[in-house]
Amino acid sequence: MSAEGFATGRTWLGLMSAAALAACTPHIPPSPETGFVSVSQPFNVGDAGIAARAYHRSGAYTRGLATVADEATRYLAARASSTKRPAVVLDIDETALSNWKILKLDDFGRPIQGPCDIALDAPCGWAAWDQLGQAVAIEPTLRLFRQARALGVPVFFITGRPENQRAVTERNLLAAGYEGYAHLYMVPDGSRFPSAADFKAPVRASIEAAGYTILVNMGDQPSDLIGGHAEGKFLLPDPFYRVP
Ligand SMILES: [Mg+2]
Numbered sequence: 689m690s691a692e693g694f695a696t697g698r699t700w701l702g703l704m705s706a707a708a709l710a711a712c713t714p715h716i717p718p719s720p721e722t723g724f725v726s727v728s729q730p731f732n733v734g735d736a737g738i739a740a741r742a743y744h745r746s747g748a749y750t751r752g753l754a755t756v757a758d759e760a761t762r763y764l765a766a767r768a769s770s771t772k773r774p775a776v777v778l779d780i781d782e783t784a785l786s787n788w789k790i791l792k793l794d795d796f797g798r799p800i801q802g803p804c805d806i807a808l809d810a811p812c813g814w815a816a817w818d819q820l821g822q823a824v825a826i827e828p829t830l831r832l833f834r835q836a837r838a839l840g841v842p843v844f845f846i847t848g849r850p851e852n853q854r855a856v857t858e859r860n861l862l863a864a865g866y867e868g869y870a871h872l873y874m875v876p877d878g879s880r881f882p883s884a885a886d887f888k889a890p891v892r893a894s895i896e897a898a899g900y901t902i903l904v905n906m907g908d909q910p911s912d913l914i915g916g917h918a919e920g921k922f923l924l925p926d927p928f929y930r931v932p
Contacts, residue, residue, distance in 0.1 A: 737796050740927050744788065752925040757828030760904045760922040761835045767903050767919070768839045775870075775900035776836045777892060777918060778829065779907035780847040780857065782926045785823035785864055790814070791928050798929050818849060821856040825864035829906065829924075833866055841903070842870035844895055846888050846912075848931060851877045883932050889915025 718725050743749050768774045778784050790804070790812045802813030804820060836843050843866075849857055851874045858872060873891045881887045888911070892902055896917050905918035908926035 736927075740796060741792070743927060749925060753826055754828040756922050756924050757826075757832050757906065760906050760920065761828075761832045763920045763922075764832065764836060764839070764841065764904050768841055771901050771903055773900045774839075774841045774903045775895060776832070776841055776843045777895070777902050777905040778833070778843060778845050779888075779909070779912045780845055780849065780861070781823070782826070782908040782928070783906060783912070783924055784826060784829050784833070784845065784866060785860060786826050787814075787817070787823055789822070790817045796928055815853075818853050819856050821860040821863065823860055823864070825866070826924075830865050832904070832906070833869075836904075837868050842900070843868075844871050844873065845869055846873045846891050848875055848884050848887065850875050850879075884909065884911035885915045888912060889917055892917035 716725050716727070764774070764776065781787055789806065793806075793809065794811045794814075797811070798814055799811065800814050802811070802816065804812035804814075804816035806812070806820070806822070833843055845861070845866075847857070854872070854874055857874070861869070861872070875881070875887055879887075892905065892915070895902060902918040904920045904922060905913055906922040906924065907913055908924040909931045910923065911931055913921040913923060
């Protein structure tokens with residue numbers, strides 16, 4: 689208040705703001721569980737990272753991969769002989785090849801640009817990491833791949849990696865044990881798709897149009913599988929990142 693007993697402009701505005709807040713903001717009591725005054729919020733990403741590391745470390749991730757991929761392998765074995773021109777479609781990252789090494793280094797962020805020097809034990813750009821060609825096989829998927837080849841079933845890779853990574857990706861696939869695949873489909877350089885499904889589903893349609901029946905389509909993202917053009921759809925676990 690001023691010496692004259694009037695509210696000054698600043699104080700009056702302050703009172704108005706408090707009154708406006710009281711009118712517009714609901715009263716929030718402390719939580720009975722925590723005693724905190726708080727509001728709802730999305731799941732904490734730091735906690736999600738801790739849970740993801742524990743999930744990988746416990747072996748549950750490896751078991752989950754095997755459960756899904758082995759089911760795909762059984763499905764293929766059961767259906768291949770009675771299917772005209774059967775085929776298998778596989779995604780690459782976190783399906784055929786594991787990037788766990790840099791998922792850890794990047795703390796589950798996915799920076800595309802930037803250098804990658806594994807020896808530094810520091811965050812890596814994904815494009816530079818891909819160019820190293822050091823991703824390792826996801827073994828249950830390699831078992832499915834080898835089962836397909838043993839049955840004479842062609843395997844097509846469809847990846848969101850760009851064409852400019854073709855040479856190193858082919859080397860990495862071969863080094864990991866994926867020998868004898870039918871074709872590797874990659875995103876044309878400079879192309880952008882709102883969803884991976886917008887690229888992958890039409891590619892599967894073109895494989896079908898060539899006369900194949902896609903018995904098994906396996907990926908780690910729902911966007912690998914939605915959009916049709918496959919009989920059996922198998923989703924591997926991947927709590928580490930999301931590809932729309
Ligand atoms: Mg993937």
